Amino acid sequence: MDEPIDVLVVEDDPYDVEIIGRQLAADFPHARVKWIDDGERALRFLLGFGEPAQLPKLVLLDLHLPRMDGLEVLERLRADRLTKYLPVVVLTGTLPDAARTRRAYALGANSYVAKPSSQDEYIKSVRSVVAYWLQQNVPPGE
Numbered sequence: 001m002d003e004p005i006d007v008l009v010v011e012d013d014p015y016d017v018e019i020i021g022r023q024l025a026a027d028f029p030h031a032r033v034k035w036i037d038d039g040e041r042a043l044r045f046l047l048g049f050g051e052p053a054q055l056p057k058l059v060l061l062d063l064h065l066p067r068m069d070g071l072e073v074l075e076r077l078r079a080d081r082l083t084k085y086l087p088v089v090v091l092t093g094t095l096p097d098a099a100r101t102r103r104a105y106a107l108g109a110n111s112y113v114a115k116p117s118s119q120d121e122y123i124k125s126v127r128s129v130v131a132y133w134l135q136q137n138v139p140p141g142e
Contacts, residue, residue: 002030005134006056009035010042010073012065016093019119020060023126028134039068043076046083055086058133061109063092063100071100071107078108085140087133089113091126 005028011017017035024031034056036042042065046055059077063070070090077083089111090104104112113129116122 005031007031007033007130007134008042008045008056008059009033010037010039010059010065010070011035011062011091012037013062013093016062016115016122019122020126023123024130027127027131031134038066039070039073041067042073043068046077046086047080048082055083057087058130059086059088060091060129061088063090063094063104071103074104074107074109084108087137087139089129089133091115091129 007024009017009020011020014037021033021035024033034045036045042059042061043049046059061070061073065073070092074088074090077086077088087110088108090109091113093115094100095114101112110133111129113125116125
């Protein structure tokens with residue numbers, strides 16, 4: 001039996017989460033998707049803050065989140081030794097602009113993906129991004 005694969009989706013749009021969850025279930029039956037809809041809760045989940053931290057194999061991070069935006073979440077994750085190398089893919093509906101994209105990479109994003117406008121293209125993007133990070137990428141120390 002395969003070990004469960006934990007993926008954290010930090011996204012405030014339930015429709016996007018449904019698409020991601022459905023695609024992960026189809027392509028990765030052992031994936032356990034955790035959904036958190038705001039930046040502060042995501043940080044609390046990942047860093048612990050008095051409780052045990054819960055580190056997934058991959059984080060899909062939107063930029064526009066309630067209470068704390070995705071770039072601030074990313075900056076704080078990279079400043080902590082526990083999450084410094086955690087794969088974080090920015091998956092955002094925001095049209096990419098050079099400054100925002102550079103900032104995301106400067107803060108330690110592993111990848112920056114703009115959500116396509118069509119559902120079919122969005123599903124293809126999710127499938128290819130997740131497949132790379134869960135099947136092909138070799139994380140540090142493994």
